[in-house]
Amino acid sequence: MTMAFADKSLTCRECGNAFVWTAGEQEFYQQKGLLHEPQRCPDCRKKAKAERAAARAANMHDVICSNCGKPAQVPFEPRTDRPVYCSECFEARRSAPPPAPASPA
């Protein structure tokens, strides 16, 4: 069974410009289970995304990785009683298997 989608013209809530919600995007939305039409044009969505990224970047803190000693940045206030890791070491630790539980004697 194939669902037919057709390009749809929508109006951006942010800038008021008309934009096309393409058939491909509609299919994508449906696959994701999203019921609502996009409220903003691709430009405004891109802008909002960039603003979120900038806000996150402004929140970055310089740290020294507790594992490899390289300078890194973390998106939270580092705590002195907790080790902090660069993204590489963080990923390596996260994907590493948890330590084996101590077997009862």
Ligand SMILES: [Zn+2]
């Ligand atoms: Zn817009």
Ligand SMILES: [Zn+2]
């Ligand atoms: Zn590291």
